[in-house]
Amino acid sequence: MAPHTLLLLLALVTGTSCSHFAGGQMSYYPKGQDIYGNYQVDLHFKESFLGSCSLSNPWICSTGDCGVVASTQISAVSSGSEACQHEGIVQVNVTTNKPFEMSYGSCCWVNNVRTGSGPWNLVSHVDLGIRSDTRAPNRSPLTTILPVISLAKNCPATIKLLSHDMDGDRVRCRFGNNGDCGVCASHTQFHLDEETCELHYRGNAATGTHVFEIVVEDFPRKDIWLSYSDGTKTVKHPLPSTPSSSVTPISKVPLHFVIKVKPSLASCTAGLLLPLLVTPSPQYGDILNATVGKPLEIHIAAQAQPSITDIVATGPLGISHTFNIGSGKMITKWVPKERDVGDHFPVCFSAESRSGGNSYHSAMRCVIVRVVPKIGEMNxxxxxxxxxxxxxxxxxxxxxxxxxxxxxxxxxxxxxxxxxxxxxxxxxxxxxxxxxxxxxxxxxxxxxxxxxxxxxxxxxxxxxxxxxxxxxKGSVSTYFKALKLAMTFVEEGFGKFSFEFQFFHSQHYEINVDPSTYPIEVRLKEMIYMEIKSKSSLQNTVLFVESCKATPEDDPNHATFYSIIDNGCNMDKTLQVYPSQSNEFRFGMQAFKFIGMHTEVYMSCSVMLCLAGDPNTRCAQGCISQSHVVKRSVPGQTARHDIMQGPLRLKRSSDDEGLRVSSAPSVNFNLNFLAVTLLAAVALVxxxxxxxxxxxxxxxxxxxxxxx
Structure with missing residues (x-):
């Protein structure tokens, strides 16, 4: 579409008083590609008016291919004693993901103390390029604001302008210039911190309405590439400490609004004449989850003397507000739709009190609503x-x-x-x-x-x-086949890690014993070779085997056992430890009489991971006496984990074997699969x-x- 072509974002256009405009904002949400390959994007815009709320003139496509409108929705989202605000959502299909710009300008701003009146001009730069860091389309900063903010002339205040970026970019707020503002007013009693997006009111500004035309921009935190459907790319750089015209933002959106400075108050203490938000009101910056199809309720409360006269809030299309007169409480409700899944939506609110016929606002708070999928059934x-x-x-x-x-x-x-x-x-x-x-x-x-x-x-x-x-706990089911499974654990500070316990044919550890051949038959005093190996997402970890024992059942806590390693100390005189990596423990021992005393025997070991080089961990202590063992958790080590392997069976003589031909078949079983101990009387969850x-x-x- 040519740059001069109008993109009619509003389905209806009605007249509005030429001097009631009180601000506007826009953000955009990429929605992927449709079946025809078109790029879909939802444009969310708001407009505020003093007095009654009515539709305004349309946005136009000022640069690039702005696409074709698929649908438009418009509805009021906020109202108060002095102003109202409506939001429009325009679903657009674009044939390319190259950047384009939307603009919306007309006349006139509400009468204000700086310029009297004058035109407005809102500009949005939309870039749907695929980012090299996220492999997804860029998303604009999210911002919104109340229709009007009212301050007391003598009370300094800080207004936190919402600047949430779903891509984690660095966001800058600046005053508009060079075409992205209308009246382009300056404000001597207000200071805008571009880095924090905080607007500081010093106090003693002229009483009346002040117009603010802010531009919100996002910059990557490191160099990234944006890739486009025509095969081209562009690089975007982080914002330097010294502003440079050569470093341009990825996107920019308008945040235009008005502040009314009212007559001075006898006290600037919040909670007295000035309202104060109190519990259960959410804190600024809170992230709230909302489920598709289910109402999200935000409970807001405030106090002031003599009373709270209103609570003003704004949010996404479809939001509703119920204020309880006399209680200073309000419930804001919103029901997200399927198309909203994965996106974030801002909600801002402020309490209002009256003194001397004038209304005053509390500090504005804003939260982010994150939309999650509808819960379906799963069996x-x-x-x-x-x-x-x-x-x-x-x-x-x-x-x-x-x-x-x-x-x-x-x-x-x-x-x-x-x-x-x-x-x-x-x-x-x-x-x-x-x-x-x-x-x-x-x-x-x-x-x-x-x-x-x-x-x-x-x-x-x-x-x-x-x-x-x-x-x-329970009996071993005869239906289990031998399984070779690593035991996997997840712990804070160590992430996901696993342990494998295997038997090998020799001290060279080249070929492991096939789990399908279990139980392993060994002769008395024949060497048994075992290996425990850990795998971790962390590179600087070491494996420590604190204890190993043999038990007649696959229960590490069985009362009958033969100790092989205890508190890191060798307990069997035939035990040999072989050289291995830090994430391995290779050891061997002679088959012992304990095996022959039971039908089958399992090997059970208690193991842990530690951060390498930390002298305070159990791994660094090695062999210690029972009196020095401390079971408390240490930051540099995982919890102790029991792993099992087996079974082992003492090999019988040929005569003995002949007598046992008619016996029931043995169970193949690998106790890395600890669950197998169960299923005659198993409890399944x-x-x-x-x-x-x-x-x-x-x-x-x-x-x-x-x-x-």
Whole structure:
């Protein structure tokens, strides 16, 4: 579309008094590409008027290809005793993601003390280029403000202008110039801190209305590239300490508003003549989660003498406010829609009191509302060898099997019009086994397939976890097959880490014993070679094996045991420790009589990770006496974790074996899979669903009695 072509953002145009304009703002939200390859973007704009609220003249496309309007919505979002404010949302389809500019100018500003009146001019620079740091379209800073802010002439104040950036960019607020302002007024009694976006009122400004034309801009915190659909790129630099005309922002949006300076008050103490926001009002900058289709309620309260006359708030389209006269309390409600998922929306509010016929406002607070998906139903059926997940497609943003995979992408997912399905083996498809002192939990995830070259939008992010938990107590089921699974844990400060416990054929540690051949048969005094290995996202960690013992069952707390290592000290005279890396512990010992005293024997070790070089950790202490062992947590080390492996069985003579031919087949079992100890009398706990940004409810199905 040519630059001179009008982009009619307002579906209706009605007349408005030429001197009632009190400000306007705009932000934009990229929405990815449609099936035709068009780039979709939602433009959110607000206008404020003194007196009644009415629609204004349209925005126009001033530079670049501004696209075609797909839909427009307009509604009032705030009102008070002196002004009102409405918001419009315009959904636009653009054939390219190259930058373009929108502008909106007319006459006239409300009469003010600096210029009397004059034209307004709002400019928005929209850049939908794909960022090299996020691999997603750039998003503008989010900002909004109340229709009018009222201050007492003699009371200094600080107005925190909202400048939230979803990309984490550095945001600058500056006074408009060179075409992005109308009256371009200066203010001697106000100081704008461009870095913090705080407007400081020094006091004693002229009584009346003051017009502010602020421009909000975002700059990357490091050099980034913006890539465009025509194959071109542009580099964006961080904002230097000394402003430079050669460093341009990624985007810019207007924040134009008015401040009314009212006659002086006898006291500037908040809570007396000036209103004061109190509990349960949210604090400035709070992040609130809102779920699609469910009302979000924000409770606001204030106090003043003699009373609070109103609470003024503004927020996204569809917001409503209920003020309880006499109580100084208000409830603001908003119900987000599916299109809002993944986006952030600002809400600002202030309390109002009256003195001498004039209204005065409390310090303005602003919060960010983060929209999360609607909670659908999810069922997980746990059996002794598989997890079957059935989830409503709303949980995965409507995606089907062609767009989803498990932790192992080679495993398939099925779907119909309403649900997605997957049956996942406990020992395949990337399933993780996560252990605790009492349970083992098997986890996997449904994730969105990222296609090469595709534009990434936050609304498409999917990470739906499901799990089955098993208690460690009970009898071993004969239906379990041998599983080779690492035990995975997550702890603050160490992230995700895992332990593997394996048997090997020799002290060279070249070939491990195939888990499918378990139980391992050994002769008396034959050497047994074992290896414990840790894997961690941190590079500077060391593995420490504090204790190892043999037990007749797969229970590390069994009352009958044979101690091999205790408090880091060797307890078996045949024990040999072999050279290994810091994340490995290789050791061997002779098969001992304890094995022959029981049908099967399991090896159980208590292990931990420590930060390398920290002398205060248990790892650094090595072998110590029982009296010096301290069980308290230390910042540089993980908790102790029990891992098990086995079983081992003493090899019988040929005659003895012949007598045992008719005995029941033994159970193949690898106790890295700690859950296996369970399932004759197993307690199954199904299923945990975890979104990146919220908790959710989960549906359950009872297992058939044949599976318990």
């Amino acid at each position: 997980v059926i746990c059996t002794e060898t598989t997890m079957t997940v059935e989830a409503e497609r709303s949980l995965v943003h409507g995606l089907d099997q062609t767009s989803l995979n498990l932790l192992d992408p080679s495993c398939t997912v099925s779907s119909n019009n309403t649900h997605v399905f997957a049956t996942v083996p406990l020992d395949a498809c990337g399933t993780l086994a996560v252990g605790s002192s009492d349970n083992v939990t098997f986890r996997n995830e449904l994730m969105k397939i990222e296609k090469a070259g595709a534009v990434i939008t936050r609304t498409d992010d999917v990470e739906l976890q499901f799990s089955c938990s098993f208690t460690k 199904c299923a945990v669903v975890v979104y990146k940004i919220k908790k959710s409810s989960v549906g359950y199905k009872q297992l058939p009695s044949s599976q318990i």
